[in-house]
Amino acid sequence: MFRSKSFINRSLSFNSLPLSQSTSNIEKTVYSVNTLITVKKVSAEEAVKAIDIILTKNMMEEWSFCDFHDQLDVQHDVNQKKWRERYMNSHHIFHNIKDHAEDYMKKAKSNDDRLFFIVYFGSVPIGGLQLSLKNLSESNLIFPKLPEVEYIVTHCGIRNCGIILMEQAVNESQQLNMGGKLMLYPLPDAVPAYLKMGFTKQNGTYLYLDPSESSVWHIVNGCYKYKKC
Numbered sequence: 001m002f003r004s005k006s007f008i009n010r011s012l013s014f015n016s017l018p019l020s021q022s023t024s025n026i027e028k029t030v031y032s033v034n035t036l037i038t039v040k041k042v043s044a045e046e047a048v049k050a051i052d053i054i055l056t057k058n059m060m061e062e063w064s065f066c067d068f069h070d071q072l073d074v075q076h077d078v079n080q081k082k083w084r085e086r087y088m089n090s091h092h093i094f095h096n097i098k099d100h101a102e103d104y105m106k107k108a109k110s111n112d113d114r115l116f117f118i119v120y121f122g123s124v125p126i127g128g129l130q131l132s133l134k135n136l137s138e139s140n141l142i143f144p145k146l147p148e149v150e151y152i153v154t155h156c157g158i159r160n161c162g163i164i165l166m167e168q169a170v171n172e173s174q175q176l177n178m179g180g181k182l183m184l185y186p187l188p189d190a191v192p193a194y195l196k197m198g199f200t201k202q203n204g205t206y207l208y209l210d211p212s213e214s215s216v217w218h219i220v221n222g223c224y225k226y227k228k229c
Contacts, residue, residue, distance in 0.1 A: 130149075
């Protein structure tokens with residue numbers, strides 16, 4: 001699920017994340033916004049805490065409704081339905097990551113075959129990514145031996161931050177001596193977004209990214225960067 005550096009015009013009950021700014025204003029200051037966005041690899045416990053903040057403070061139920069003012073009733077209803085679906089999809093994926101992280105905590109497992117990343121705007125968590133390394137140790141020919149992006153999600157009111165998380169996953173793959181390569185099984189609606197990121201379809205079942213072979217990726221200071229980010 002992908003969102004961006006642009007924030008929907010909606011105020012929050014806390015003042016750490018200035019979502020009350022309009023999308024156009026944010027876009028005019030995109031470079032300063034970028035300096036406030038960071039991604040951290042975290043433990044399972046830290047992932048749970050961050051997602052709890054997102055679900056209980058940053059993206060509460062009130063976010064499932066958006067005021068599409070100055071629109072006809074029919075168009076308003078259509079947009080409200082799409083917005084509600086967007087909210088619910090983000091909410092569901094955040095819960096999936098949280099559930100996996102909690103399972104790690106219950107089993108007292110270290111992050112040896114599953115990694116968690118959280119993206120922050122300043123000090124406020126706004127998204128997450130779950131990267132599986134289980135394929136690297138599998139001894140079968142069904143799945144490629146590549147890190148797999150299992151879940152990627154950002155706050156429903158944010159656009160294009162997904163690529164920042166994906167950059168982190170690519171560079172994690174690079175550190176694992178996998179050349180930055182990744183695989184994932186996408187939801188149908190998300191396929192176009194992944195293709196723009198340089199992923200290609202493989203066998204009709206999964207998507208594959210090799211940043212060294214993609215025109216939208218390049219290396220800056222030893223790290224892979226998405227050219228359009």
